[in-house]
Amino acid sequence: MPAEPSTKATAWAIFDRIVADAAPAGVHTNPWLRTVDRLTYRPDFKVLRKLLGVPLYLDAPSTTGVPALALDVWMSYELRRAGFDPDAVWPRPTDPRIMPGAISSLLDGLPQRERQLIEARLGRSMKGVAGSSASVLGKHYMKQVDVVMSDWDTGPELLISTKRMDSSFGKNAANRVEESYGDAKNLRLRHPLAALGFVYGLRSTILSTEPDKAEWLIDLLGKLGTEDDAYHATALIMIDYQADGVESPEDEVDSIEKADAETLFEIIDVATARVDEALAALPDIAIRHDVVPPQLQPARFLAIMANRVIDTAPVTRHREARRRREQAPVG
Template structure:
């Protein structure tokens, strides 16, 4: 197993255990994330889970190129969509392997006999990607090219309903910021042109060191650009920013914030391509798993520095409302029920 796959296998073990207690046995939310007060309806993200997920790459010392630091964002985003009541198996990455599973296979498994399900589960949980139909990455055709999308909700009869790209920048702010924003803008146009009714989002993480005097102007510029990405009808519906903060005593993920995504691999033209196997969680003794979870570095979130229009509360509410507004009332019943019965405050 390559080093990157080994790190992802370790990360998935920890990620899965962190999100598992917050969801019920069927993957549905154990509590309603919607709240209502005098100002109206609002979505309350689970920041405590996000902070623990962000600690996993730091614990593992995972470099950016391994994909693990960015994967923490994917896991949390998918977790929040499941908390919102969307069907767990249709939100990718899923909470169990395979992380990508087409709705047709979900339906097949649901209707299978016990013996058929045993055989099917043995195949699906093997780590094989079966021509790219299952696995760890979702590659979606836009107007002009195939794009790997980090968090997706899709079925055969609806097509993609949610497409969210995540990016993380922990260093080299001045060097890479422009490239990341330009790439995201082009990706939005590409995906929106083919899927105009889908909820399209961009989730960006900037380490808090960007707020130091050295990068003050760069930080203001990045935050301003992120706000503008969500203003056009044919681009993103919502853009999100988080600013994680951790001690300099913790080894930060190394590298130049390249998450390892290769457009040619997404298109099936280079590298391991569609035949690559999915990294599976490691089987760790409970004592070792508990020890690692207790050892997670502390990660705080600077929420005051994030403008209101870029906060996760607004981001998830916008994405969820767009999906529900653009689908028939008999679709996504649980998500509609949760939104219609918010917690009082």
């Protein structure tokens, strides 16, 4: 009888099913919409709400990394919707979550038996070839980045850091933003052409329990996206739910770098993970767009990130992303 998977491994199984169901046979919807005078990006918030429900269903604390991981999975899913190479966007929708595109191409060209042997070896995390999190060298220090688009021949083309906070706002909110400002300077100075972004997931209870802190934090997030040498864009995702799960302890863990390192490559049995049961029981999650200023809306953020990657790359690269943007349906 297979062993019970860890909370994080179970979460990955559910996350993978959610994004796979949203893109049958790997075919994603086009997020771009063209109106008379503008081109807009339409995020798939239905998928985001499902992903955000997974940590609540599993009662996963922040120390597992699962609550923050939901944002990472959604961001990478949206970049695939925009038409970027699925193997170049990390985390990937399958294990290993981090793997250069050249390795993926090599695996695709191997006979099935050899491919399975090498994939099993990669599953044990061959350092420098595959991994579960991506660390990028900035000007002064290495920084773990949550969502990355990179390859050996290009270097980083997109770097997105995500943070998630569901409680302890007074203790931790300012620290998270201040740390992110320093991280932006560090990364931008070494990778000036890469699209650099910051996404903050915040539980809506801050609006009633600490309104002054919420006002200050929202204002600061907006200013972070206006610095010439920091982030190209920032986004706020205001998460509204009634359940009591996903609390942020004093020693908050909001990135997969620090969470459950011993289970990063756990092989899971989907039946044991009870994915179908989980999908049927995911709690209701709402996204509060009404309290988020226009400059922090996720749609604007994703449009800026996608456009920057396309516009700074040679015309011969990212052909599918260019095609999707150019052939956006008229609405």
